[in-house]
Amino acid sequence: MTAAADPAPLEVVSQRGAFLAVLHRDLYVTWRELPAFLAQVILQPLFLLFVFGKVLGSLGYTQRDYADLLFPGLLALTAVITGMQALAFPLVAEFGWTREIEDRLLAPMPTSYVAAEKVVFATLRAVAATVLMMPIGVLVLGSIPWRWSALPLFAAGVVLGSLVGAGFGLVVGTFVQPQRISLVFSLVFTPLLFTGCSQYPWPSLDRLRWFQVVTAANPMTYVSEALRGALVPSVPHIEPWVCLVVLAVSIAALLAVGVRGFYRRAFD
Amino acid sequence: MTAPAVEVRELVKRYPRAPVNAVDGVSFEVAAGEVFGLLGPNGAGKTTTVGVLTTRARPTSGSAAIGGVDVVRDPVGARRQLAVVPQRSNLDRSISIRDNLIFHAAYHGVPARVREARADELLDQFGLLERARSNPDFFSGGESQRVMIARALMHRPRVLFLDEPTTGLDPAARLFVWDRLRELRDAGVTLVLTTHDMHEAAALADRVGIMDHGRLLALDTPEALMRSLSGQSTLELTTSGPADGDVVAALAALEGVEGVERLQAGGEDGRGGAPPGAGALRVRLYLAGEAAPVVAPAAAVLAERGVALSNVKLGTPTLEDVFIHLTGRTLR
Numbered sequence: 001m002t003a004a005a006d007p008a009p010l011e012v013v014s015q016r017g018a019f020l021a022v023l024h025r026d027l028y029v030t031w032r033e034l035p036a037f038l039a040q041v042i043l044q045p046l047f048l049l050f051v052f053g054k055v056l057g058s059l060g061y062t063q064r065d066y067a068d069l070l071f072p073g074l075l076a077l078t079a080v081i082t083g084m085q086a087l088a089f090p091l092v093a094e095f096g097w098t099r100e101i102e103d104r105l106l107a108p109m110p111t112s113y114v115a116a117e118k119v120v121f122a123t124l125r126a127v128a129a130t131v132l133m134m135p136i137g138v139l140v141l142g143s144i145p146w147r148w149s150a151l152p153l154f155a156a157g158v159v160l161g162s163l164v165g166a167g168f169g170l171v172v173g174t175f176v177q178p179q180r181i182s183l184v185f186s187l188v189f190t191p192l193l194f195t196g197c198s199q200y201p202w203p204s205l206d207r208l209r210w211f212q213v214v215t216a217a218n219p220m221t222y223v224s225e226a227l228r229g230a231l232v233p234s235v236p237h238i239e240p241w242v243c244l245v246v247l248a249v250s251i252a253a254l255l256a257v258g259v260r261g262f263y264r265r266a267f268d
Numbered sequence: 269m270t271a272p273a274v275e276v277r278e279l280v281k282r283y284p285r286a287p288v289n290a291v292d293g294v295s296f297e298v299a300a301g302e303v304f305g306l307l308g309p310n311g312a313g314k315t316t317t318v319g320v321l322t323t324r325a326r327p328t329s330g331s332a333a334i335g336g337v338d339v340v341r342d343p344v345g346a347r348r349q350l351a352v353v354p355q356r357s358n359l360d361r362s363i364s365i366r367d368n369l370i371f372h373a374a375y376h377g378v379p380a381r382v383r384e385a386r387a388d389e390l391l392d393q394f395g396l397l398e399r400a401r402s403n404p405d406f407f408s409g410g411e412s413q414r415v416m417i418a419r420a421l422m423h424r425p426r427v428l429f430l431d432e433p434t435t436g437l438d439p440a441a442r443l444f445v446w447d448r449l450r451e452l453r454d455a456g457v458t459l460v461l462t463t464h465d466m467h468e469a470a471a472l473a474d475r476v477g478i479m480d481h482g483r484l485l486a487l488d489t490p491e492a493l494m495r496s497l498s499g500q501s502t503l504e505l506t507t508s509g510p511a512d513g514d515v516v517a518a519l520a521a522l523e524g525v526e527g528v529e530r531l532q533a534g535g536e537d538g539r540g541g542a543p544p545g546a547g548a549l550r551v552r553l554y555l556a557g558e559a560a561p562v563v564a565p566a567a568a569v570l571a572e573r574g575v576a577l578s579n580v581k582l583g584t585p586t587l588e589d590v591f592i593h594l595t596g597r598t599l600r
Contacts, residue, residue, distance in 0.1 A: 014377040015344065017377050018375050018376070018377065021371065021374035021377075025360070025371045028363070028367075029362045033362075061520075070376060073379065098358065099356065099357075099358035100317050100358055100359070102324075102352075102354065102358045102362065103348060103358060103360065104375060105324065106324075106347055106350075106351075106352055107374075107375035108344050108375075109344060109345075110344060131481055134588035266324075267324060267326055268283070268316070268319055268326070
């Protein structure tokens with residue numbers, strides 16, 4: 001009866017300890033697989049940046065301004081997509097065939113902590129990937145738009161964008177059957193990628209009204225617009241406060257649905 | 269008053285959209301330090317019962333507790349006291365087996381300085397020290413099983429649940445696992461194992477609960493269960509052609525026969541030898557004494573009625589006989 005008789009504060013400490021131990025495990029694995037992590041995270045935005053920002057510009061198809069407009073959009077893309085991948089893929093495997101998650105579900109902490117750890121880890125990974133895009137941008141484009149005064153808005157946009165991605169990942173990772181994951185990923189991934197306003201500013205779409213409505217439904221649009229508002233405010237963009245409110249609501253909704261899905265998978 | 273290591277009361281579990289209860293009113297207690305076996309065919313409700321006890325399945329009604337801690341009201345408290353060794357490997361494939369042990373201990377709040385020493389000690393005990401840095405991907409079924417038992421012991425659980433601990437293992441690996449489990453029992457760890465292997469249940473368990481269709485049909489020591497069958501030995505007869513109830517009655521009347529049981533003809537378990545023809549009779553005679561002297565009179569009974577004998581099997585009652593007696597079916 002010793003364990004059961006522990007006073008409550010100790011219990012809270014040990015539950016937090018279990019949470020941190022699981023997070024430590026994820027960071028440890030990431031550290032050991034660092035080259036794979038970097039390749040997975042960097043390659044896609046690097047090519048987008050190179051082709052759209054550099055090649056098309058050099059060939060004269062786009063103006064120099066376009067790279068400045070594109071760059072915040074690619075940061076948004078990196079945050080959302082990395083967050084989603086970092087959560088959905090491992091989760092599907094762990095619930096599906098490796099069953100690795102069972103050892104963590106049996107750790108002495110509430111099941112919601114296991115889901116929360118997944119979200120925290122995916123968010124950390126996505127923030128790291130997005131920050132990593134800054135030096136890559138300098139390298140590929142020569143210079144990137146930057147305003148120190150907009151740092152708080154920029155940081156909020158990156159963190160909320162990463163959380164949106166993690167939220168998508170939790171929903172996809174818990175609701176999709178393992179054998180369907182590649183199909184679902186292309187069904188979710190591609191539309192998300194191209195309707196998220198990463199390659200064009202949202203207000204400029206009023207010439208294409210129906211597409212503007214479609215893109216307004218993608219939370220990633222508000223990440224792109226918030227980061228554009230932070231880095232290139234001269235480009236017309238959605239008001240930053242609107243972006244932050246929409247993102248907060250989207251994150252709450254995605255996490256609510258995702259945690260429900262997580263419980264459904266965790267318990268018989 | 270210490271609480272029993274495991275306590276299950278009127279446990280019912282019905283899965284959504286399932287027509288029947290997977291577990292249908294099961295109650296039992298396991299004392300601290302006991303080895304308890306749940307024996308039954310696949311789908312009997314053993315794994316679901318263990319699923320509830322290990323906080324992974326929610327009961328529809330009834331209650332379950334580990335060391336006095338209710339698994340529904342305080343799943344976190346229950347998880348502190350238990351460990352699970354699943355049938356299929358769920359080892360963390362991204363890290364070495366030593367790291368598997370160490371991280372498991374960390375999840376359970378074992379202090380950092382204790383983890384490493386305990387991991388090395390267990391790896392040594394389970395004959396895994398040389399491969400401590402290997403990835404679980406390269407491990408055979410038997411080796412994975414050993415790693416998972418070692419991992420489960422890292423947080424010193426009061427109750428260790430093992431699901432089909434040696435299913436699919438080769439004989440040597442199975443004996444190794446059995447030896448380690450006996451050592452654990454001697455060290456005072458409560459073991460709850462589910463199995464559809466009567467040999468395993470008889471070899472390891474202090475008490476065996478026999479389950480079928482979600483119900484607990486019998487619960488006692490293996491010896492008492494086998495004694496509950498009348499007789500000291502058994503004689504199993506299979507005819508090659510049809511035979512009626514008259515034959516059964518005549519066999520029952522033979523001297524030394526204490527009971528007769530009609531088995532399902534068809535012998536899908538292979539115990540009946542050659543597959544009998546349509547309408548063939550398969551009976552098991554429970555005998556007061558040795559089986560050999562009864563063979564000739566039994567054969568004569570059949571011959572008098574023009575029924576040909578296709579297979580004769582002599583035996584002593586096993587847990588499987590108990591199961592057949594209780595359910596009229598074989599275990600597999």
